[in-house]
Amino acid sequence: MMTDVVESSGSVTRPEAGRPGPGVPSFPADVPGGDDGAKPAAGTGTPEPAAAARIVEIRERIDEIDRALIELWQERARLSQEVGVTRMASGGTRLVLSRERAILERFRVALGADGTQLALLLLRAGRGPL
Structure with missing residues (x-):
């Protein structure tokens, strides 16, 4: 499975199999103070054990x-699809635009522009593309 890496510059890179991507240091020489052989704990990006442990805990909760x-x-x-099937089976319309607008507005108010994008994805997942 290929994983994209977003560098601090914001650009996305795709590392080649078996090689770190651009901007990924090879240890220990590229780590500040790397002569001591300190390597980041697997996947945490830090050689400091307490910070690495905390990162692992946080990531477990994120997962x-x-x-x-x-x-x-x-x-x-599934529920949204069931609503649509039920509505159409009873002679109703495929979509209720006022409902979609209300959902978009709810997400926009709570989450801003990203909320609008999230709501659009949720709507599409439930009803399919327009």
Whole structure:
């Protein structure tokens, strides 16, 4: 599985198999004070053990949240699809634009412009592309 790396410059790089991507230091020579052989704990980006442990803890919680978000996303999409099927089976319209506008507004108010983009993705997941 290929993972994109976003560098501090904001550019995305794709490392080649077996080689670190651009901007990824080779240890220990490229690490400040690297002569002491200190290497970052796997995947944390820091050689400091307490900081690395905290990063691992935080990432475990992030992974839990990601799993919950994925489950909720999938449930929301199923429910939204069921609403659409039920509405159309009863002679209703495929979409209710006032409902979509309300959802877009709710996400925009709570999350700003990114919320609008998220709401658009959620809507599409539930009803398909327009």
